[in-house]
Amino acid sequence: MEDRLQIMLVDDEEIVGKRLKSSLEKEGYAIEFFLTGSEALKRLDEKHFDIVVTDIRIDEIDGLEILDAVMENSPETKTIMITGYATAEIAREALAKGAFDFIAKPFRPKDLREVIIKAARQIKRD
Amino acid sequence: MPDKKSRATGPSLGSVLKSDDLAYPDGKFSAEMDRALRERPSFSIRSRLLLAFTLFFVLTLGITLWTMEILGDVHEKILFLEVADDFKVELQQARRFEKNFLLYGTNLDDARQHAVRAQQLTAKHSGRFLRIIGKDSLVVMNDQLAQYIKLLDAIGHGDRKKYESELRQHGAKMLRLAQDFVEKERKLVQSMLVLARRVPFIFLAALAILMVVVGVFLARQIIGVLTRLMEHTKRFADGDFTPIPPARKFRDEFSKLALMLNHMVRELDRHQRILTESHKLRAIGTLVAGVAHELNNPLNNIMLTASIFKDEYESIDEDERLEMLDDLVEQSERARKIVSNLLDFARQSETSIEPLDIRKILDETVALVGNHIKVKKIKLVLDVSDNLPVVHGDRQLLSQVFMNLIINAMDVLPEKGEIRIATRVDGDGDYLVVDISDNGPGIPEHIMGQIFDPFFTTKPSGKGTGLGLSVSRGIVRKLGGYIEVKSQLGKGTTFSVLLPVTSIPSELSANNSKRGKGTLVD
Incomplete structure (x- = not known):
């Protein structure tokens, strides 16, 4: 079993996936990228992820539903929400539901990396 | 500049109301209507009622005075008739004694006495005679009486042959005149009494007709205005907020009501505008959120790509760099399109x-x-x-x-x-x-x-x-x-x-x- 952190990335923007996947893999994470919520949910059933990074607004299945699924099936997984427009309400709702943290679009890879490192530390501590 | 801002972000709502639109829509027009309503001469319902009642009172007063006048006349004539009867009786007596004298040669003094008594009666009641039969008739009557006495005197002095027929004729004429007067006056009194008895009925009938006419007139005026105002309120309810224009030449209590209705309608209109405005603002909010989200995606792509391009410049190969640059151009183009769509939209909203x-x-x-x-x-x-x-x-x-x-x-x-x-x-x-x-x-x-x-x-x-x-x-x-x-x-x-x-x-x-x-x- 590899010791790399397993990260799932969900966003309806192809470029987000393309860039972050290659960038984060260089950092030593194992990344799986999904364009739709339904694909992501299907994969969540099959495999355990340490961290899930998901856009809140995707398609018919939104980020909050993915968060619900994660919290239900593997509560130890850290979920990081990407909000298109950082409204306090949605962020608060996500955090109340058990999200680890959120990050507002547009962001730099560095910003996401920092949150992931924070989550990774938390995982180790757990 | 709220105007410009709302135009730039206007959603599928088109031009957003300018704030001064909210004040009074057709403020000038409306104020003009109000002034027109107010500036007509006043003729209130109260004064119309007062006028109607005054009219009735004056009419009743007139009829009463007239009746009193008639009764006064009748009274006067009855008094006159009493005197006239006495006068007639005196003359009849005088003539009877005159006849006796002519037949038997007696009582000439009695005849004269009665004639003088008749003369005294007219003198005593001359005022009354004057009023009833008039000056001319009184003069004629007095002259005839004086002439009669003169004739009696002349016959008494022995000129009997000479004056006998003249005396007779004159006496008959004088008596007929007096009788005619009395008869005429009596008939007059009778007809006046008949009239006085009819007047109240005629008056009642006239009053009833007048009351109906005035009542119908007033009611029609009031109901007419009410109907008109009801039509206006119905129009208001349908959303047509044109103020009520003056329809009559005068103003009354209903004009005040019309003014208040106009005021109400202005307020309604203002509130409706505020409502519309708030509805639009809400829609603008939704639109802005949508646009922000739209714009965020290409922006995020650009930011991620550019950051990675810079951070990992050394470690990525030529092809990948070109791909990244292409992505940057493409995503910038995407953002530009969103902005230009928005501008197109705003431009449409202007007209x-x-x-x-x-x-x-x-x-x-x-x-x-x-x-x-x-x-x-x-x-x-x-x-x-x-x-x-x-x-x-x-x-x-x-x-x-x-x-x-x-x-x-x-x-x-x-x-x-x-x-x-x-x-x-x-x-x-x-x-x-x-x-x-x-x-x-x-x-x-x-x-x-x-x-x-x-x-x-x-x-x-x-x-x-x-x-x-x-x-x-x-x-x-x-x-x-x-x-x-x-x-x-x-x-x-x-x-x-x-x-x-x-x-x-x-x-x-x-x-x-x-x-x-x-x-x-x-």
Whole structure:
């Protein structure tokens, strides 16, 4: 079993996936990228992820539903929400539901990396 | 500059109201109506009633005085008749003694005595005689009496042969005159009494007729004004907020009512405008959020790509660098498109009234809601004729109206329902009509009157604002048109948007009330 952190990335923007996947893999994470919520949910059933990074607004299945699924099936997984427009309400709702943290679009890879490192530390501590 | 800002971000609502529009719509016009109402000479209902009662009083007083006058006359004449009877009796006595003298040669002194007594009577009651028979007759009567006495004296002195026939003739003439007077006066008294007895009945009849006439007149005036005011309030309820113009030459209590109604209508109008405004602001909020989200995606892509390009410049190969640069250009282009769409939209919003191609607007509107319709599996039939007359209006606003009506229809339809959009020109060719029909459950009678009310909604809370129809009606009315509704329970509902066919847009806002045509809902 590899010791790399397993990260799932969900966003309806192809470029987000393309860039972050290659960038984060260089950092030593194992990344799986999904364009739709339904694909992501299907994969969540099959495999355990340490961290899930998901856009809140995707398609018919939104980020909050993915968060619900994660919290239900593997509560130890850290979920990081990407909000298109950082409204306090949605962020608060996500955090109340058990999200680890959120990050507002547009962001730099560095910003996401920092949150992931924070989550990774938390995982180790757990 | 709130004006500019709202234009730039205006959603499918078109031009956003300028804030000074909110104050008073046709403020000047309205104030003029109020002044016209106020500046007429006052003729209050109170003074009209007072006038009517005064008229009755004067009439009654007149009749009473007249009756008193007649009775006074009668009284006077009766007194006169008493004296005249005495006078007549004296003369009769005088003549009897005169006859005795002529037959038997006796009683001449008695005859003279009675004649003198008659003379004394007229002298004593000369005033009364004067009043009743007049000066001329009195003089004639006195002369005849004096002449008679003179003749009696002459005969007494022995000239009997000479004066006998003259005496007789004169005596007969004098007596006849007196008798005639008495008879005439008696008849006069009788007829006056008959009249005095009839007067009250005639007066009562006249009074009754007059009361009916005055009553009907007053009632007609009051009811007429009330009916007119009721028509105005009905018009107000339909959303036509033109103030009440003065219709009479004077003002009264109803004018005050009209003033208050005008005031109420101004307030209503202002509130409606505020409502419309807030509805628009809400829509702007939604639009801004949407645009922000739209813009965030390319921006995020650019930021991620550019950051990685910089951070990992050394570690990535040539091909990848080019790909990243392509992505940057492409994403920038995407952002530019969003901005330019928004600008296009804002530019459209600037022009508010223009000649419109209804067919095009309907096509665009249907395209906008097309997705929702497909999801709900609703059949939409667009039956639009080719040669539609030109109407003027704001395409964004009209599109919003059609959108509201289509969405309303969609919300009540079950899956596989049908919405039919058809156009026609109404009978007189004055209006272009767009019918939006559904075969849904229909609108129950008891809420029919409320559906245009602001905040009235049948949708579950949170789903409908209850402003759609209210705002739509405001928009259509502003363009000089109407929205009519026909609904049959279980069969469906048809909303008809009537837009005036005109070539001069400036006429639209000025005189948009074609009365009697625009009864909505009911």
